[in-house]
Amino acid sequence: MNTSTYQPSPGSIASTISANAARLSEALNTHMRNSFQPESQKSLRKFHPAEVSELTGISMSNLRTRHQEGDFPEVETDARGRRLYTAEEIDTIRKVMARTGRNGEAYLPGRRDGDGLQVISVVNFKGGSSKTTSAIHLAQRYALRGYRVLALDMDPQASLTTMFGYRPEIEFSETGTIYDALRYEDPVPLSQVIRKTYFHNLDLAPAGLILSEYETETAYALQHRVDPPFTQRLALALDEVEKDYDLVLIDCPPQLGFTTMTALLASTGLLITVVPSMLDVASMAQFLEMAGETVRVLEESTGPTDWKFLKFLIARYEPTDVPQSQMAGFLRSILLDQVLNTPMLKSTAISDAGMTQQTIYELDPTQVIRKTLDRILESVNGVADEFEKVIQEAWGRRTD
Secondary structure, three states, X not given: OOOOOXXXXXXXXXXXXXXXXXXXXXXXXXXXXXXXXXXXXXXXXXXXXXHHHHHHOOOHHHHHHHHHOOOOOOOEEOOOOOEEEOHHHHHHHHHHHHHXXXXXXXXXXXXXXXXXXXXXXXXXXXXXXXXXXXXXXXXXXXXXXXXXXXXXXXXXXXXXXXXXXXXXXXXXXXXXXXXXXHOOOOOOOHHXXXXXXXXXXXXXEOOOHHXXXXXXXXHHHHHOXXXXXXXXXXXXXXXXXXXXXXXXXXXXXXXXXHHHHHHHHOOOEEEEEEOOOHHHHHHHHHHHHHHHHHHHHHHHHHXXXXXXXXXXXXXXXXXXXXXXXXXXXXXXXXXXXXXXXXXXXXXXXXXXXXXXXXXXOOOXXXXXXXXXXXXXXXXXXXXXXXXXXXXXXXOOOOXX
């Protein structure tokens, strides 16, 4: 049968699947247009003084004094006279403090002379392990903290890309994704793929379904010894933009294929998410065994893998769930200090925000139950702050 001219008959399973896809795509388009009205694209809310103080380490009293003395730029105020800050204005204030404050370096936590780019893969073998949720919240938190961040989507399902307000199956159906920089035929510079986002200090290298082509193309390239091999392609692509960023956070697909290995071999550190249940931990154990064996084989031809750290993040954690608590304790007893002390809690705030492709940092605090938001912010900020110390230590800085 000539598959190039084959058309499924009306009423066939193939036709039904295609029709469902079309209806869902149109419905999602309508949903996103309604969510982001009146803007056609996402935009970032403004932040209150208490949030600015928490992000920068500037006390509320010092923030007020510096404004009164004219050191900080004037910002918008709300009906009650409270100041409201854009992410760009927070960054400006941070740079003023770096020039004029005590211990000015502390206000600029990113790379300094001699520091290498930190490339961190967020990975797990199993779907539903909060990889994308962890990756985007870490990326946004670090951008707000003053790091220059590149969020890199290596999953053909493109959930990370979708969270930035894009429709990958429409906007990136053929071109414009990380695949363009990795493909074996006529790759483009990574800078041509990267997009500025509505989040200051945070850029995106999008993904789309076409990225799945990379798996089959890599198998062919290995057979025909096409250079550079998959083990080097992302690392070489990142070299072009290396000076523009402090951190690269990669959302990996939930399987150990060539796409994931390409990300892992370009990384300086790994963050493995795991839900504390028997099935998820068993799946992670399989992933670790397969990944370890694969990396050992690759190291025989490529040399040692330069990972500076490997950390585990307990995700979707419910403290009142006794079996989860027991499994979390089990993980810590086996993996010791490789497990982050702070878990990522399961929260309705995260799931509710996700309905409109938002994170907890994008939510308007007045539209969420304060107690619920405070609880998840404490968890997510705690994870990010603890992992930030790991990054700083990789640069050889003291964090105690």
